[in-house]
Amino acid sequence: MPARVQLARLDLRGTTPSRARLRSELPRGGVDVDAVLHQVQPVVDDVRERGSAAALDLSEKFDGVRPPTVRVPRAQLDKALAELDSAVREALETSISRARTVHAAQRRTDVTTEVVPGGTVTERWVPVERVGLYVPGGNAVYPSSVVMNVVPAQQAGVGSLVVCSPPQARFDGLPHPTVLAAAAMLGVDEVWAVGGAQAVALLAFGGTDTADVDGSDDLAPVDMITGPGNIYVTAAKRLCRGVVGIDAEAGPTEIAVLADGTADPAHVAADLISQAEHDVMAASVLVTTSSALADAVDDAVNAQLTTTKHAERVATALSGRQSGIVLVDDIAQGLTVVDAYAAEHLEIQTEDARAVATRVRSAGAIFVGPWAPVSLGDYCAGSNHVLPTAGCARHSSGLSVQTFLRGIHVVDYSEQALEDVRHHVVALANAEDLPAHGEAVRLRFEPLTPRN
Structure with missing residues (x-):
């Protein structure tokens, strides 16, 4: 049995941290x-x-x-x-x-779009x-x-x-x-x-x-x-x-839980532990408005570790610099924190969790309320569990059908449709000092003029 685990704490109450500060100070592990x-x-x-x-x-x-x-x-x-x-x-x-x-x-x-009569662009998904x-x-x-x-x-x-x-x-x-x-x-x-x-x-x-x-x-x-x-x-x-x-350069798995005083500490602790079970570098982060909940989660984590199969691995992950508890003034500040963190998995365990979830901008997947734990998404929710890590949810999505599709534009213009726009093509080609681009259009309507 490992020694008592105490998740590190970051207290942001009474402050207005910048985006840069949040990125540098929030718990984060990762690999080099x-x-x-x-x-x-x-x-x-x-x-x-x-x-x-x-x-x-x-x-x-x-x-x-x-x-x-x-x-x-x-x-x-x-x-x-x-x-x-x-x-x-x-x-x-x-x-x-x-x-x-x-x-x-x-x-x-x-999807086929008619740009002008006789001119279409079709986006094919292959x-x-x-x-x-x-x-x-x-x-x-x-x-x-x-x-x-x-x-x-x-x-x-x-x-x-x-x-x-x-x-x-x-x-x-x-x-x-x-x-x-x-x-x-x-x-x-x-x-x-x-x-x-x-x-x-x-x-x-x-x-x-x-x-x-x-x-x-x-x-x-x-x-x-x-x-x-x-x-x-x-x-x-x-x-x-x-x-x-x-698809992506995946880092260690991670969970963030945004919770207020209505959350059940046993549920939160179990979800933090379930993610830490993956790997000693796994990240488990609680963002909460309630210091009482934070204390209760610490106690619940240690109680549950007594029966957790991979207790040493879990304790190492929860004690690492990638895991911790972040205290915030209110849910609005909590949302700012979780958006900056951009967790692979984000749980919302707050009052009116559905409404709070709609305000999240950055997460690989969002799990709403007490009955949608991350482990459901790992196996049987129907969602995909191959998700962006290490803050990449700010700009990237998880694995989906779109991952395996390529959009190809198919351009189909008639002679008249090209004639109508050829002077614009020539003007832009000359502006970019690429005159042969313009000539490739002009010669379709006029003989190519030999140059001495």
Whole structure:
């Protein structure tokens, strides 16, 4: 049992902190991706040069296991699904069904705008052709991440999906069987037993497997990589960006709870603990108008730690500089604080929580009231749990169908429509000292004048 945990406190009452001050003083952990780039670059280079052989060598080095092949045989996916615990299967079926319901509504339709008679611009929404979906291993097993990555990609119409997850020594070099079962439930038949930076690199550059598995030894490169991972996965995504698209550079998970004196301290404490359970670098932050609630939450955290399975991990996360309690004068100031923090997950546990939630400007996902904890969103709300971290919710969204779609403008002008605007094109081309741009329009109506 860890020693008593006391969350650090920041008292903003009676002050009007600037946006800059809030960004610098609010609890924040994060990781320094730059610090490990020099370690990850050789991994990426090795996989680029040697393909699957390098990925398998690196799996043996880092994971302590060497799968016979990168690609998991279909028979193993079927076996994992057949042996899946019935309660877990039912829960995954519910999660998949609700996620499909929410994400199906996100699909965009093509829109054609008539700019002038004879001149139209159509915005077509075209799915990415092939996507690699990373599912981490480490401290926990994440079949839910399979659901959250695969469902929006499928709803977007992505043609080809591959799930990557680290090989596990205790499962003979295969990814965790629950991950395999989730992939099988979703109809994904291409799963690679590779993790870490080498997985990202292999997805980006492709290769040839060590043996023919289910009729193919081709490990085709992808066009985009999504999914969370550790600092080495994040660094590899940064290094491969440009070769492939990525969803985001995910940092440690985080929760912020905006609460007043009406909140139940046991609920708040449980939600802070549930997020801290992920990782020692996970961030749990309470923003409250009530010092009495803050004290009660401290007490409730310590009471619940006596029965929490991962108590040491949780205590480390809650005691870190990334976690704490922020005291504010009122809900208006609390909203200013949570908008500056821009949490991955934001809970509103206040009087009239729905109204307060509508005033939030920056959050990855918002959970309203006492009956919508973050853990609901992790599994069965229907929302997506792959969300922006480290304040990126100020400018970015979570994973959705839109992540996997590209907007392409299709320009269709008649001769008359071009004639009507050609003098404007020529004028702007000359203003930018790009006369050939204007000539490309003019010569369609007048012979090109030779220049001496």
